[in-house]
Amino acid sequence: MLGDALKKLEVAVKGGGSIVSHPPVFSKDSGTLYIIQNNTLLLHDTKTGRCIDKFCTPSAAPIANVAITADDNVILVFTSSGNLLYVEVPSLTVVRTMEVVWRSKNFSGAINFTNFVWPETISPVTPISPSYFFVSGYSPDSSTHPTLYSVQTHSPETQIRPFDDSDTPPVAQLPYKFECKGIVANLHAIATGRNGCFVAATQPDHLFVKDMTSNSVRWHKAGTRRFTCVAVHPTEWICATGDDSGRILVWSNLFEKAAVKTIYHWHTLPVSDLAFSMSGTQVYSVGGECTLVKWDLNNTGNKRTLPRLGLPIRHVTRSGRDELVAISQADNSVKLINVYNEVSTQIQNLTQCYIPDGVDDINISEYSLGGGKVFQAGLHLDPNNQSLIANGKPGQLQCYSFKEDRHLYNLDITQQNFITAERNNPIPNSDVTHVVFSKCGAWLASAECRRDSNRAKCTELRLKFWKFERERQIFVLNTSIDWPHEVGISSLKMQPIPESDPTLVVATTGMDNKFKTWAVTRDESIHGKSEWWNCEFIGSYRNLRCGPASFSEDGSLLTIAFERTVTVWATDNNELKLTLCHSKLGENISLLEFGSHQSSHLIVACSSQNIAVWDVITSSLLWVAPFHAETLAVDPYSNLAAAFSSKHHLIFFSPDNAEPLAVHKNVSSSRVISALFVPHGKSFQNVKLKSTLFFVNSSQELCALLPPVDQAEPDETIRISADARKSVLTPFAQLIAEKTVYESLRKPTTQVSSNQVGLEGYKILRDIMDQSPHTMPSLTYFCSRLLQALSTRRTPGDHLAEVEKAAQLYFKKGGRQYTKSSMFVNVEGDEEDKEFEDFPRIASTGQNCVDETPPFTPDLDLVANDNLTWVNTIFEKE
DSSP: OOOHHHHHHHEEEEOOOSOSSSOOOOOOTEEEEEEEOOOOOOOEETTEEEEEEEEGGGGGEEEEEEETTSSSSSEEEEETTSSEEEEEEEEEEEEEEEEEEOOOOTTSSOOOOEEOOOOOOSSSOOOOSEEEEEEEEETTTEEEEEEEEEEEOOOOOEEEEEOSSSSSSEEEEEEEEEEEEOOOOOTTTTTGGGGGGEEEEESSOOOOEEEEETTTEEEEEEEEEEEOOOEEOSSSSOOOEEEEEEEEEEESSSEEEEEEEEEEOOOOOOOEEEEESSSSSEEEETTTTOOOEEEEEEEEEEEEEEEOSSSEEEEEEEEETTEEEEETTHHHTTEEEOTTSSSEEEEEEEEOOOTTTOOOOOOOTSSSSSSSSSTTTTOEETTTTEEEEESSSSSSHHHHHHHHEEEEEESSSSSOOOOBTTTTTTOOOOEEEEEEOOOTEEEEEEEEEETTTTTSEEEEEEEEEEETTTTTTTTEEEEEOSSSSOOOOOEEEOOOOTTTOOEEEEEEEEESEEEEEEEEEEEETTTTEEEEEEEEEEETTTTOOEEEEEOOOOOSEEEETTTTEEEEEETOOOOEEEEEEOOOOOOOOEEEEEOOGGGGTTTEOOOOOOEEEEETTTTTEEEEEOEEEEEEEETTTEEEEEEEESSSSSSEETTOOOOOOOEEOOOOSEEEEEEEEEESOOOSSSSSSOOOEEETTOOOOEEEEEEEHHTTTTOOOGGGOTTHHHHHOOOOHSOOOSSHHHHHHHTTTOOOOOOOOOHHHHHHHHHHHHHGGGGOHHHHHHHHHHHHHHSOOOOHHHHHHHHHHHHHHHHTOOOOOOHHHBBBSSSSSSSSGGGTTTTOOOOOOOOOOOOOOOOOOOTTTTTTOOOHHHHHHHHHOO
């Protein structure tokens, strides 16, 4: 049954999640970059940017921070629960676990740790274990600002806490002690140097420094400006601080009565992060200006800038040899900058929508999708490459491959540069509010809007039409219309008919109580053929507020909601055919969709209290259910619909039946913004599931409802051989290697497929895609090797067995009999008897079958089951 298959679905996070919540960490050889994503540590290659492996913490504990030991063979992973995990590289197995504990008898309660700082070893030749490391967190009696604690690595008070399970290794307990309270609540408020003997921390208006060997403590104040970050010199008793005015102070003589301060000022916005170079003669600074600044400490006026990096920068990290600098940006990307001050590699996950600091994600309007700035345009499927389209950087759309968990490209809709904020005054940027694709992807329509600072009204409004050029595989702007509506656009829909149909229509509904239809106008002149879009019809209904719209499956009808009334219009002549309303349904309609397949004649309308289904043939209300749906999705590939409630519950239902097919509770930890059905890229065990439901939430995570068997499969993006982490070879070195993985797998009992990991053909394809065009050799150089890798390699013995099999088949049909010796002139050679040259080749053939079963049309006279007791079970307290 379809309902049983839907009930077995489970929520899986397929993409998204922040990779810029913590600063990245380089390995000692600068070959690997470690990135924290909630409870997962991602390992990325610094040359290609690809994820080569990942490590998940036991019991899914969130990671507070990570560090690298001096020998580069162990990763230190510190969790929010206070466990320090020693993870061995490259096996990524936990070899040791330590737990920091509080020794005071007067203290009770658990601390939520938020940061972990391990001293950096400058001399890898003679690595020395640090004396102290530092952590910060929120104690039960202090929830406003975190507190700084120190932990002695070789404490004589270390104890062993045995486990109940004898198979589990014991955990060493390390005591920590209080150092400073009320520090700044970010990951840049603590810095340490000199092998852990020197620590600096920033409170909002004071700088705390301490010499751990002599227990000498000093506090320094720098006027009324508030500190934002701190960094410590690798070898000297020097530190640098940044404040909210963009000023950088370099402090020396810290343990004297009057510390010496040197001012460096370029930033207008608050300084986000600071980092010293390995030698300590230079300082890197970043902030909201989207610029990386490199300061020379010997000359305050000597600085180098790398501007226009995209969006505000949150973190800056340099490698151990100063070969690379990593910056983490607000769009959920990490960029690597080489010594030539150029961006060499970019690591991009699902692009997160940027919300300026100090700006709340408030409602734009009653009908705006999601109700805020996060994914305003919702989720859409690009028919050209079967990838997801959603909001990305301000004014842009991102194309994201959910199969590979990889960002593909950006489409600049507004074609405007990002405007950085002024101090204490964020400047709004134009953003994409609505997107719709044509049936086959030939046309794309978008709506963009810029709002003033209080977001009360639009100051700019445009409707754009883009045409897809298949030769160049890009969208090209065809028509741009300023102010298509007087106030703003509430809904944007495109008729689901082939693009070649001259009656293709796009419908927009506006906050000016009007809706408009747009059509293509074509013209031929001596200059050639041209086409553009213009307004074909303007309509309204009783001057009521215009809401969501939807086209029927065949495109013949257009339904538009005017407050609580559903109107149905004919698309061929723009004639009002039907109005549907009920006296007991008094709430304004917020979601409206036509059904598909067997339910193509039904309209699903959702308000703040009910889901109502109307039949356009009988002009009657089919059923109503008391369910507050915030997101609605209709499957175009089956008779299925899904609705998400305000309490994060999900129901699958068929519009022609009031009884739900499946109910899933608490599918998301935050509000679901948009949902979309995507056809299967592979066959599931249950053939009745023709598509997969994807959704995004306000935490900017991309999730999917999948059967358990599909969740157990490994991630395709990190199926790379372990040799890729041990030695990084250039593409040429991989191609000219004498022994490939393919040759090592060539055994009579081994089956090798063309998509197996480690094959030479797969490597060649990746090399072609990863290399820059101007550095690639001739394509003919790759072709011969690629064809050899993809072809089946046969030995003379394999060829002999094939000819013998063909000969036996020929003899059974009445052919002459030949002995084995008379078949070949030379068994080891290639000369065959000419009489066998015409033997037929035997190959397996397959046929593509198309199911032409006509769709089932239900009896419209039958009334749906009015048993709606299932609604009460959704909201039962568990």
